[in-house]
Amino acid sequence: MRRWNGWGDSATTMELPAQGADFLQSLVGCGQVLPDASLDEVMAQVPPSRLPAHQLVSIDAETRVRHARGQSLPDWLAMRSGDFGVFPDGVAFPESAADIRQLLAWAATENVVVIAYGGGTSVAGHINPQADTRPVLTVSLARMNQxxxxxxxxxxxxxxxxxxxxxxxxxxxxxxxxxxxxxxxxxxxxxxxxxxxxxxxxxxxxxxxxxxxxxxxxxxxxxxxxxxxxxxxxxxxxxxxxxxxxxxxxxxxxxxxxxxxxxLPDDERFYGVFLPSWQQAQAAMRELSQARIPLSMLRLSNALETTTQLALAGHPRMIGVLEGYLGWRGCAEGKCLLTFGVTGDRRQNALSLRQAKRRLNKHGAVFTGRFLGNKWQQGRFRFPYLREALWKAGYVVDTLETATQWGNVQSLMGKIEQSLRDGLAEQGQRVHVFSHLSHVYGQGSSIYTTYVFACGKDYAQTLANWRKLKTLASQTIADNQGTISHQHGVGRDHAPWLAQEKGELGMAAIQAAVERLDPQQQLAPGVLLMDKRHD
Amino acid sequence: MRRWNGWGDSATTMELPAQGADFLQSLVGCGQVLPDASLDEVMAQVPPSRLPAHQLVSIDAETRVRHARGQSLPDWLAMRSGDFGVFPDGVAFPESAADIRQLLAWAATENVVVIAYGGGTSVAGHINPQADTRPVLTVSLARMNQxxxxxxxxxxxxxxxxxxxxxxxxxxxxxxxxxxxxxxxxxxxxxxxxxxxxxxxxxxxxxxxxxxxxxxxxxxxxxxxxxxxxxxxxxxxxxxxxxxxxxxxxxxxxxxxxxxxxxLPDDERFYGVFLPSWQQAQAAMRELSQARIPLSMLRLSNALETTTQLALAGHPRMIGVLEGYLGWRGCAEGKCLLTFGVTGDRRQNALSLRQAKRRLNKHGAVFTGRFLGNKWQQGRFRFPYLREALWKAGYVVDTLETATQWGNVQSLMGKIEQSLRDGLAEQGQRVHVFSHLSHVYGQGSSIYTTYVFACGKDYAQTLANWRKLKTLASQTIADNQGTISHQHGVGRDHAPWLAQEKGELGMAAIQAAVERLDPQQQLAPGVLLMDKRHD
The missing domain is CATH 3.30.465.10 (Uridine Diphospho-n-acetylenolpyruvylglucosamine Reductase; domain 3)
Known part of the structure; x- marks a missing residue:
């Protein structure tokens, strides 16, 4: 069954290998394990629903708990602490567009706030109900999946x-x-x-x-x-x-x-390659993306992410052999792992692979065949499960992402990482930060940054620390030609920085269109466009 | 110098070859030559400007004539007849964004309508000033070209x-x-x-x-x-x-x-290929566009366009030899010319060419090497000059275009062509109609249709005939899952069909954003969104 307070199915777990825990402790200090609330405890807090009865709407406590939060770090802390704040007054499960129309008509009559809910995976606070004098209805689209x-x-x-x-x-x-x-x-x-x-x-x-x-x-x-x-x-x-x-x-x-x-493609393969330094790696990455070689995937871990991945991989002997080989080939301290894929027609893939290798070789690449590519493919959806393993060891992990033009990638990545790394210095806490580039374009690249730090003495402290880090990094992005989100959206968490990106007139144009279609501001108020009533 | 009443530079001309004229006469009857107005005659009609003086604004008659119309067929008829209707009250030539801001501030104060003007090549009535109680300022961006x-x-x-x-x-x-x-x-x-x-x-x-x-x-x-x-x-x-x-x-x-x-690419080549029938040609075209082969251009003329192109090419002996060869290879009546190109890296181009040929062969293609591809490349911007040659022979030519999904391409193309071919039957006039596909996508293709007919007894009759054809074809597109424009925009000529495509709410959203940024409706009123004052 799906976890009510974390990621994915409870049957799927991921362990933190012993060396991984040691590695982390050496970087950010000892973990601080915080106590988890139980589902029963949380359900007991759910207040009576303010919604009148409707045949498409569930108002039972568990359903309301399970649709109250997404997967941002504040959401995680809310679910783990049991301190949810606001719950939706009910959750509807329409099975057709006609059901949705019926629900909206009812919401209009009853003056209800409506939040659309897909998979509940937002990491930016899109689906969290806010305190409102109006009742809040969450509309799950789960049954419209055909x-x-x-x-x-x-x-x-x-x-x-x-x-x-x-x-x-x-x-x-x-x-x-x-x-x-x-x-x-x-x-x-x-x-x-x-x-x-x-x-x-x-x-x-x-x-x-x-x-x-x-x-x-x-x-x-x-x-x-x-x-x-x-x-x-x-x-x-x-x-x-x-x-x-x-x-x-x-x-x-x-x-x-x-x-x-x-x-469906005839052929798909993923490869791992090491580059000796970030400079060489980024140059290779840019060249590949601008050369229009039809690759299907490109991902470049910076040196810290590369080191972290190898440390967390959990096969110290094999990694030792790999490191030895790489060192002998000139990829030692500062090496960066580049993963890439080809997908489609076999002949085209063979040519794309040759063309990619030729360009990578110019930048000192060391090929390690398909092993690391296959590893990436197998683990491509596993990362979110790591949060559970880290939590149990007393650490929290979060990610953020942006995109910028190639000329600014290295500078912006450095500034974001620095803002996070130094963000808790006043508290004497260290933050482990690393990044990768993926989603590359001729014009530039996304930058995806992960940061790990030990929990504070309690939930409030941990949340305050996160907020400080998130604010620092978001402001760094907005001030340095990065978009506030490349792939996760705005929600509530990024909304304070949106106007800096879209400009006053851009915001006004969006606002005008929203107000035309939702004059009573009943749809997800405060998401994307900040709620002026709360200013 | 640029023609004031037609396309392009007056030094560039294009002749209608004798066999081309015969071909056309056999299809749509004798041409009807209408008299051209002179620039002097038109300038004499330009009324005094209603604009106050401004150092960035020209109000001389010739400048106002030269910025009054685009390149639609109604524009052409206006320019040739001298019956322009409305002229802009002045034309500004800003040299910077600051100049534009200054002009807009002045336009706000003076209550002036403002029309942005690029190259004056609209074929949908974007830049034509309309009768308005307010003076009309056309803003040419010609000097901001760096x-x-x-x-x-x-x-x-x-x-x-x-x-x-x-x-x-x-x-x-x-x-x-x-x-x-x-x-x-x-x-x-x-x-x-x-x-x-x-x-x-x-x-x-x-x-x-x-x-x-x-x-x-x-x-x-x-x-x-x-x-x-x-x-x-x-x-x-x-x-x-x-x-x-x-x-x-x-x-x-x-x-x-x-x-x-x-x-800049290392290598670029264009090829001509004939397919025996439209069915085979369209299947080949769809397959090429869905196979993700990195071609740079694909264009497929239907049988009538192919025949017309060969007839207008003006080399009857060479064409005769080509037709003989094609017939011997199975491409006779009903054959379709497909032009395609590869651009970029030499090795990639070689593979793309092999892959394209393999797929084309399955559909019975006959290759004719690079000759027709080179011809296409040399003549790629020449077609608009043909209007001048046809006009002198007493014919008008117009084009229209749409895009639709592959499953609907043949049906929609047939309906558009039929609507035009039969459009003047009541008047006993024939219309020659042919089409090509270009701008292909995995999902579908654009359809670009050309139609030629003899001028009527006078300008009014010719314009009325055009309006009838345009209306029939536009309604056919809108009623049959085509977009009202794939590449020319909406302007005034397509505006009546836009709501059918965008829906009432889509139109309302656009209107809300426009009103927010231009509350007095001073910018190109009636373009894109129809002017409600004239309803």
Missing amino acids: LLDLDEDSLLATFGPGANGPQVENQLRARGYTLGHFPQSWELSTLGGWVASRSSGQQSLRYGRIEQLFAGGEVETFAGTWSLPCYPASAAGPDLREWVMGSEGRFGIISQVKVRVTR | LLDLDEDSLLATFGPGANGPQVENQLRARGYTLGHFPQSWELSTLGGWVASRSSGQQSLRYGRIEQLFAGGEVETFAGTWSLPCYPASAAGPDLREWVMGSEGRFGIISQVKVRVTR
């Missing part, structure tokens, strides 16, 4: 918005197709959520971001049904798909999603 | 909005780069216009549409300067570049454009 139509001529699939990654892929694979969208949250996150928050998957280099995959669909709003037409391309005015993508539930509830699919 | 910055690390170029195709490419090529955006209007159309109207170029298969090339920039509005940030990708809310692209001057005047550029 492949409704597949147009094989046009490579278009129509889905319910609640289909999660495995549901999308299993239904398509049975017919010989793939969507190819694999965010790290893939096991739980949903198509509707990917659209609403502009998700990007690990193989975006081949398949594109959700912006390239989302072809059209339907949104149920308080003003009626909004149909987004489905053309291969159009010059007929602003592209309204691009208004809905990133709207984060502020316009309405996505009730149907059409996506562009691909026939 | 490459302002080139970031070679990030492959980003910053331009003034008024740079036309040759100005963009010449400034980039001198540094070893290309934008790769080549619409047929390339000689005259501008970067700002491409962005404002969502242009697509002939090699969009490699370089992308303007949506993929436009990285950010600045828009001067009545509410202030709107800066669009420049990230490789972002999940921070709706993508506001996508609000400005297609806004057609309704939000403001684009004052700076950042674009993603590419290093």
Whole structure:
């Protein structure tokens, strides 16, 4: 069963190897284990629902607990401490667009706040109900998860918005197709959520971001049904798909999603390569992404991430042999692991591989074959489970991400890492920080930074420490030509920095469109656009 | 010098070969030559300007005539007849964003309507001033045509909005780069216009549409300067570049454009291939576009376009030999010409070519080497000059375009062609109609249809005939899952069909954003969103 207070299915666990724990302790000190609240304790806190009865709405305590929070670190601390604050007054499980329309009509009459809920995997506070004089209804799209139509001529699939990654892929694979969208949250996150928050998957280099995959669909709003037409391309005015993508539930509830699919590839391979230094590694990465070689995945860990991955891998003897070999080949201190993949036609893949190797060799790459590539592939959705293992050892881990142009990548990565590394110096606490580049573009790259620190003496202290770090890093990003999010969206946690990015007029344009479709501000107030009532 | 009443430079002419004229006469009857007005006659009609004096604004008659119309067929008829209707009251030539801001401030004070003008190549009535109680100022961006910055690390170029195709490419090529955006209007159309109207170029298969090339920039509005940030990708809310692209001057005047550029390719080749029938040709085209073979251009003429091109080519003996060879190889009646290109790395191009040939062979393709590909390349921007030659023979030619999913391409193409072919049957007039597919996508393709008919007894009759045809074809597109424009935008001519595509709520959202930034509706009223005052 899905964990009520953490990531994934409770049957899946991940252990922190002994050397990993030692490594961490040497970097950030001893862990501080905080006590977990039980589900029963939390359920006992759930107040009576303020909603009138409705046949599509559950108001039982467990359902409300299970839909109250996402997967941000503050959410994690809320779930572990049991200090949830606000619960939704009820959770609806519509099975059709007609059900959604019925719920919205009812919400309009009853003056109810409505929050769309996909997989509950937001790491930016998208789905958390806020204190409001109005009752709050969370609308789970979990039951709208079917492949409704597949147009094989046009490579278009129509889905319910609640289909999660495995549901999308299993239904398509049975017919010989793939969507190819694999965010790290893939096991739980949903198509509707990917659209609403502009998700990007690990193989975006081949398949594109959700912006390239989302072809059209339907949104149920308080003003009626909004149909987004489905053309291969159009010059007929602003592209309204691009208004809905990133709207984060502020316009309405996505009730149907059409996506562009691909026939399953003949051939797919992932490789691991070490580069001697960050300078050489980043130059190689930029060259590969600008040369238009049709690779399907590129990921470059900086030296600290490389070291951390090797330390946490849990095979000290094998890693020792690898390190020895790499050192002999000139990749010692400061080496960086680059993982890349080819996907598609065999002949094309063979050429792409040769072209990539030729360019990597110029930068001093040491190939280690497919072993590390296969490891990456096997573990590609496992990272979120690590949070559980670290928590049990008294540590918290969080990630943040941005994107910027190539000329600014190294500088911005350095500044973000520094802001986090020094962020708790006043408290005398160390923070372990490392980064990788993935989702590369001709123009630039995303930067994905992970930071680990020991829990504070209590939950309040731990949350305050996180907030300090998050604020420092977010301000660093906003001040240094980074977007406040490359793949996780804005939610509530990034909303304070959005205006710096979009500008006053950009915010005004979005606000005007939102107010036109949701005049009573009933949809996810405070998400994306800050709630002015709370200013 | 640029023609004041037609396309391009007056030094460039194109002749209709004798066999071409015969061919046309056999299809649509004798031409009807209508008398051309002289520039002097038109200038004499220009009324006094209603604008107060301003140092950036010209009010001389010739300048106002030269900025009054675009290149749609109604524009052509207006320019040839001399019956312009409305002229702008003045034309401004700003040299900087500060000049634009100054002009907008003045326009706000003086209650002036403002129309942004790039290359004057609109084929949908974007830049035509309408009768208005307020004076109308056209703002030409022609003097803001410089490459302002080139970031070679990030492959980003910053331009003034008024740079036309040759100005963009010449400034980039001198540094070893290309934008790769080549619409047929390339000689005259501008970067700002491409962005404002969502242009697509002939090699969009490699370089992308303007949506993929436009990285950010600045828009001067009545509410202030709107800066669009420049990230490789972002999940921070709706993508506001996508609000400005297609806004057609309704939000403001684009004052700076950042674009993603590419290093000049090592190798580029174009090939011509004949397929025996439309069924086989379309299947080949779809397969090539869905197989992700990195081609740079694909264009498929239907049988009528193929026949027409060969007839108008003007080398009857050579064409005879070619036809003989093709017939012997199984491509006779009903054959279709497919042109394709490879651009980039030599080894990749060699593989792409082999892969493309293998797939084309399955569909019965007959290769004719690079001759027809080279012909296409040499003549790629020449088609608009043909209008002049046809006009002198008493014919008018117009084009329209849409895009739809693959499953609907053949059906929609047939319906559009039929609507035009039969459109003047009541008048006893025949219309010659043919189409090609270009700008292909995995999901579908654009359809580009050309129609030729003899002028009526006078200008009014000719315009009425055009309006009938345009209305029939536009309604056919809107009723049959086509977008009202794939690459030319909405302007005034397509505006009546936009709501059918965007839906009532989509239109309301756009309207809300426009009203927020231009509360007095001073910017290009009636473009994109129909002018409600005239309903």
